[in-house]
Amino acid sequence: MVSMRTANLGGLEVARIGLGAMGMSHGYTGARSDDAESIRTIHRALDLGVTLIDTAEVYGPYVNEELVGKALRGRRDEVVLATKFGLIPHTGGGAGQPDSIRIAVEGSLKRLGTDRIDLYYQHRVDRTTPIEDTMGALADLVRQGKIRHIGLSEAWTGTIRRAHAVHPVTALQSEYSLWTRDQEEILPLLRELGIGLVAYSPLGRGFLTGALRTPADVERLDDGDFRKGHPRFTGENFQRNLRLADQVQAIAGQSGATPAQVALAWLLSKGDDIVPIPGTKRAARVEENTAADGITLTPQQLEALDAMAPAAGGHHTDAQMRAIER
Numbered sequence: 666m667v668s669m670r671t672a673n674l675g676g677l678e679v680a681r682i683g684l685g686a687m688g689m690s691h692g693y694t695g696a697r698s699d700d701a702e703s704i705r706t707i708h709r710a711l712d713l714g715v716t717l718i719d720t721a722e723v724y725g726p727y728v729n730e731e732l733v734g735k736a737l738r739g740r741r742d743e744v745v746l747a748t749k750f751g752l753i754p755h756t757g758g759g760a761g762q763p764d765s766i767r768i769a770v771e772g773s774l775k776r777l778g779t780d781r782i783d784l785y786y787q788h789r790v791d792r793t794t795p796i797e798d799t800m801g802a803l804a805d806l807v808r809q810g811k812i813r814h815i816g817l818s819e820a821w822t823g824t825i826r827r828a829h830a831v832h833p834v835t836a837l838q839s840e841y842s843l844w845t846r847d848q849e850e851i852l853p854l855l856r857e858l859g860i861g862l863v864a865y866s867p868l869g870r871g872f873l874t875g876a877l878r879t880p881a882d883v884e885r886l887d888d889g890d891f892r893k894g895h896p897r898f899t900g901e902n903f904q905r906n907l908r909l910a911d912q913v914q915a916i917a918g919q920s921g922a923t924p925a926q927v928a929l930a931w932l933l934s935k936g937d938d939i940v941p942i943p944g945t946k947r948a949a950r951v952e953e954n955t956a957a958d959g960i961t962l963t964p965q966q967l968e969a970l971d972a973m974a975p976a977a978g979g980h981h982t983d984a985q986m987r988a989i990e991r
Contacts, residue, residue, distance in 0.1 A: 666743075669714035669958050672940045674861025675835035677784065677814050679745050681933060682955050683717030684710045685865060685944030690729035694887040695946060697725075700732055702946060707736035709948040711743050713955045719838075719863070719942045721749035721788055722773055730776035741779055747863075748773050749818060749838075751788035761791025763802035770811055786816035786838055789988045796824050800831035807832065816863070821990035822854055829858050838863040841939070843873060843928055844897070844909055844976035847991070856938065867932050867941035869976070872897065872906060873913050874925045896978030905977040912973055916966050922957075925950075929957035931970045 672681040689703035690696050707718065720733045730748060737744055750769035754760040760769075773782060785806070787799060806812045814835035817828060828834050837855060841848040841864035848862060855862055868874055870892055877883055883898050892898045897906055913924045920927065925943070932941045943954045962970070981989065 666712055667714040667955075669955065672861070672937050674784075674863065674938065674940060675814070675833065675859055677745065677835050677861070679717040679940055680714050681937065681940055682715060682929065682958055683719060683863070683940050683942040684715050684951065685942040686718060686720045686729055686733050687724045688944040689946045690732055691724040691726075692889070692891050693944075693946075694890045696887075696889065697728065699946070702948070703732060704736040706946055706948045706951055707733065708740075710951045710955070711740055713951060714958075715951070715955060716743065717745045717747060717784075717863075717940060717942065719747045719865075720777075721752075721786075722769060722776075723749070723752040723788065726753060727772070727776060730773055734776055734778035738778060745783045746777065746779065747784035747786065747816070747838075748777065748782055749786040749788040749816075751786075751791060751818075759791040759793035761787060761794035761796075761799040763798060763805075766799065766802045766806070770806055774811065781810060782812045784814045784816050784835060785812040786818045786836075787820075788818050790817070790820050790824050790990050796828045797831050800828045804832040819989040822851060824990055825851075825854060825858070825860070829860070834858070834860050836861040836863050838865055838942075840864070840866045840980055841932065841941075842867045842869050843913065843931060843970060843973055844869045844906070845980045846975070852936075856936075861938045861940065864932055864939060864941040865944075866980075867943050868925055868928050869897075869909075870895070873910055873928045874923070875910050875914055878907065878910075894982060896982065897976055897980065899978075902976075902978035909973055909976060912969070916962070916969065920960065920962060920966065922960050923953055925953055926957040926960050927962065927966075927970075929954060930960040930962050931967065933957065934962060934967055
C-alpha cells in the first residue's frame with residue numbers, strides 16, 4: 666500500500682485526498698453500469714493510500730452504501746468511512762428529527778456491513794428541527810459507539826456555531842473548488858472552532874478537467890446526469906466557463922500535470938485541514954487524482970489560479986440552492 670500525506674479534520678487524521686463514491690451509483694453518466702469496476706476503483710484507491718471514502722443513504726437511494734459496503738469487506742479497518750443522513754425522512758417529520766436519525770443510522774450500518782460509521786454527516790440542515798435536537802441525537806450515537814465523529818454538510822455560520830456548542834463538529838462537507846469559492850468566507854470560523862473542510866466536487870463536476878468542451882458533449886450525457894440541467898453547463902454560462910477550464914489547462918501544460926491534478930493541488934495548497942473528495946468510477950482516474958499529492962504549484966501559478974474569474978451560473982439548480990444555507 667502506498668502512503669499519502671495526511672490532513673487533520675477536527676482531530677480525525679485522513680489521507681489528504683479522499684474518494685467520493687456517489688457517481689458510481691447516482692447522478693452521473695454510467696452510474697450503476699459497472700459495479701465490478703466501481704469496486705476495483707475503491708480497492709485501487711485504498712492501495713494508493715486513500716483512507717476517506719464518502720457515500721450517503723440518498724445516493725441511489727441506498728444502493729451506493731451497499732456497493733461501498735461490498736467493496737470494503739475484509740478491508741473495513743483501512744478506511745475512514747463517511748456517510749450522510751438528512752435528505753430522506755424516515756418518520757412523519759423532518760429528516761433531522763431524532764427518531765428519523767435513529768432509523769437512518771441503523772439502515773446505513775446494515776447496508777455498509779459495519780458496526781460503526783467513522784464520520785456521519787447531516788446532508789442538509791433540516792430547518793424544521795432545531796439543530797440542537799439533531800446534534801443531541803447524534804451525540805447519543807457517539808456515546809453508543811455507532812458513530813465516531815459528527816459532520817455537517819452545506820451548513821453556514823449560525824448553525825455551525827450552535828451545533829458545535831452541543832457536540833464537537835469534526836468536519837463540514839461543502840462544495841469548494843476553483844469555480845466555487847464561497848467556502849473561503851467560512852474557513853476562518855472553521856479554523857477558530859477546529860473543524861475541517863471536506864471539499865466535494867473539487868473538479869467542478871468534471872468541467873475543470875476539460876472533459877466537456879461543447880454543448881454536444883453535454884447533450885450526449887445520460888438523461889439521468891444532473892449536469893444536463895445544471896446552470897453552469899448550459900447556454901451562455903457554458904461558453905463563459907470554458908475560459909476557466911482553458912486557464913487550468915494552460916497551467917497544467919506548464920507544470921507537466923493534468924488539469925484535474927492542478928485543480929486538486931490548488932485546493933491542497935489552501936491548508937492541511939482541507940480534504941478534497943473527487944468522485945470517479947474508474948481506477949485510472951483514482952490514479953490520476955491521487956498523484957496530485959505529489960504536485961507543487963509555483964507561487965505564480967497559485968496566484969494566477971486565485972485570480973480566476975468566478976464561474977458563470979449557480980453551483981446548483983435554484984431548487985437545490987434552497988436547501989443550502991448561506
